[in-house]
Amino acid sequence: MGAEVATANMTASQLYAALKRDLIDGRFAAGQKLAITALRQRYGVGLSPLREALNRLAAYGLLEQENQRGFRVPALKRAELDDIADLRRRLEGLALTQALQAGGDEWEAGLLAAFHRLKRADGTPGQLEHWEQMHLQFHRHLLEPCGSAWLLRFIEQLHDQFDRYRRMAPANDTIRERLNVQHGQLVELAMARDVPAARALLEEHIRLSHEVARGACQEDRTRVEERG
Amino acid sequence: MGAEVATANMTASQLYAALKRDLIDGRFAAGQKLAITALRQRYGVGLSPLREALNRLAAYGLLEQENQRGFRVPALKRAELDDIADLRRRLEGLALTQALQAGGDEWEAGLLAAFHRLKRADGTPGQLEHWEQMHLQFHRHLLEPCGSAWLLRFIEQLHDQFDRYRRMAPANDTIRERLNVQHGQLVELAMARDVPAARALLEEHIRLSHEVARGACQEDRTRVEERG
DNA sequence: CCATAGTAAAAAATCGATTTTTCATATCAT
DNA sequence: ATGATATGAAAAATCGATTTTTTACTATGG
Incomplete structure (x- = not known):
């Protein structure tokens, strides 16, 4: 240890x-x-x-x-990860819709800043923990103005749960690159206040992260090893 | 104390x-x-x-x-109650939709039993705490088979928060009677697997409870006293 | 007279020691 | 040989005492 x-x-x-x-x-x-x-x-x-x-x-x-x-320490169960990811998708979808309606100029400025910090933190080896921080802050800032403290609280809780799986999963550079691109697209759609498109993209973003995070589950690892 | x-x-x-x-x-x-x-x-x-x-x-x-x-002890804030009630409505709406699709025979039996206990507990003075228990169990059982442990967890947490307001609010016999009727209607719609109607009714049920619970907030009490 | 620093009382947080419970091993009876 | 029970070691939970921090009060200077 x-x-x-x-x-x-x-x-x-x-x-x-x-x-x-x-x-x-x-x-x-x-x-x-x-x-x-x-x-x-x-x-x-x-x-x-x-x-x-x-x-x-x-x-x-x-x-x-x-x-x-x-x-x-709770076990990492495939069924629970699916539950967490599914709920994340729905709750963050709700929050994003409201955030796009409520967010003001100051929020847009902060979002750009958060995205910039996230981009800079990416790809720098040995700075993984810093990237994780920036990533969390980016997603937090995106939903911040949604107006519901309890919704944000639950989203944060699910995010923490989700990350336990994601960080344990083996890296996947292909997907990771796609996820990074999506962050930028999210910013654009958010600034354009395109609610349906932004929401669809955020849900797709979570679906993709989910795919990565699955690698943390015992069942999936075994299945992969059996194949290889 | x-x-x-x-x-x-x-x-x-x-x-x-x-x-x-x-x-x-x-x-x-x-x-x-x-x-x-x-x-x-x-x-x-x-x-x-x-x-x-x-x-x-x-x-x-x-x-x-x-x-x-x-x-x-957290203060009772009108804005927070509104947030809690609003989120309850949305989350329980989600859960009910899934519960109606997933619930089996055993669940139907349990729902009838829970409703029966709730009815029996009603109107018995000095048994308020017992009614509260039966009421909680009824709502819990209704959503139980929704398939998402985390969703149920959040709903329970919001329910507890909500009850802190509701129990503090002055009694309203008119609304209370309407709420009791809705419990029976909920059972019928649930058994009939009428998702849209059941969901609409549950959301209305929460809206009505919300109206009662508002009586617990300082702001509202003052307003009422000023009128009277 | 108000503001500010000092001081004493109260409350919260932390510690080390004690008690209780669980877990693993060995013993005994069947 | 197997299963149940007893015993000792280890771990968790609890307690009472100590330390630290906050709060309320007072006195002093501006």
Whole structure:
């Protein structure tokens, strides 16, 4: 497992953020049980703040809490990924429609800026984590003005779940290039306020990401290996 | 505040359930800061399990966690209720469509049973909490076979949020009677697999509940008092 | 008189130790 | 030999005490 033994003290929310990042990034094996004592050392924190962070993550859906048996990283299940991707498509479709109607000039400016940062971050090796950040921020900004805080909350939650699969999946440069192109097209259609086209493209974008993310599932990997 | 000082020990999940129930039931004033020491006594538990439950509830959205300033009951805001109700309508609409396509014989049987229990529970004074349970179970059962665990999860979360408003609102017997009638009509349309009609009715049902729940918001109450 | 810095009280967060529960291994009876 | 039960080790959950942070109050200077 990771070698990062943080000696410096962290605040509670920093601990939560670090754990969340490591979970989405797949730094703990799916299905694995978390050893609390080991985590305590890894993050250099006491028991109480650690357990509180784990409880929050369990409520968020990034951990499973078993009766008196500690915390477990959820398994990566093909059926659940399909559910997550399907719902993402529908919810982000809703949000985009509203965002295109509500977004103002300031939003357009921010969208261009976010897209620019995303493009710059792409293709730079060793900067993967930075690209992930820019990518998340781009998609977040796109839907931001939709007007529903709860819808955005659920979309974010699904996005985090989805990323757990996507980051685990083997890279696919062909699809990745297509996805990158779509980001630019999304910006154009958003600026043009072309609701049906933008929505169709966003749904296609998620479908394509879904295709990549499937590579993270046990079932699919086995199937691929059997073929090869 | 409540007089219930539980002497018997509770498990962690019982404590979570009790706190959640009390929050949805409005037993803590909206906007109020929770005094941890008082809660410790009220539920008869130690600090650690209590804080863990509060953290979970904050992640769920039934509490707000401020930096190093403890936990606060979220205020009841008109705009947020509108958001919650609007999203409920859309998400439950989606789920119902799928549920009507997927639900089998066993589901139909269960739906009739749930409706029967709901009817029996109605109008019995002093059994309000029991009616609330049956009501929740009825709506849950209606959407159950929709096939998306995440959609059901979000719907449940929104339902809990919505109920915090509805239970706080003054009773309205006229509307309540109409809502009760709609439950029966929903069962009929569901059994007939009439997707468009069932969906329209469910959305109307939520719209009507929304009207009731609005009575919980400060702004609306003031407006009513000014008129009277 | 108002603003600001200092101080004491209160509350929240964290820690280390203790208790309880689970898990794995070995023993015994059938 | 197999299955059930007991026992010890390990892990999780809980507790009480300590430390840190916030808040309310007071005094002091402008």
